[in-house]
Amino acid sequence: DADVTQTPRNRITKTGKRIMLECSQTKGHDRMYWYRQDPGLGLRLIYYSFDVKDINKGEISDGYSVSRQAQAKFSLSLESAIPNQTALYFCATSDSGLSNEQYFGPGTRLTVT
């Protein structure tokens, strides 16, 4: 089984709708991240969490919110989706030691019409 899972894998929604993307991990890592990927723009950090009580904004947090329900679960919400939030969304995890490596989930393709 995959260490980092994301649900749903694909979602089409309408402008103004609320949507939640979920991420679960079995790696036992403390740190979790949400990124979005847009063509030609690479991966940009939306939010990150170093433990259950620690939530931080990334470089493009406007229009998004997150919830760290447990060490293993980190969800991303779009309160009122807009078309320019159409993108590929990735969750990632890392441990709190010296390792700098992040482990990514398979991604969620979100389309806002």
Add this chain to the structure above:
Amino acid sequence: DQQVKQNSPSLSVQEGRISILNCDYTNSMFDYFLWYKKYPAEGPTFLISISSIKDKNEDGRFTVFLNKSAKHLSLHIVPSQPGDSAVYFCADYTGANSKLTFGKGITLSVRP
């Protein structure tokens, strides 16, 4: 201004030849640079990294070179294989904030 720059969006190489993927950066305070590889419909996977105190790191067919005076690093793949066809991202890591900052990526195509 973008902190990590991959100025070439794509590269095409013949199988068996060398692939050289380049990355420039502006942040001199990084601790590591990492390369990630991404196939379609999958998440990025870690490939190789280099510490700021080194100028070369090698892992099998993959070697990363760091030129701090030029603020430039490169990933060499020798020999290139069709399975190496993917998008490659370089990213810098600073321990102070434990975040990765990614470049835009470069699409490598290895022709059989």
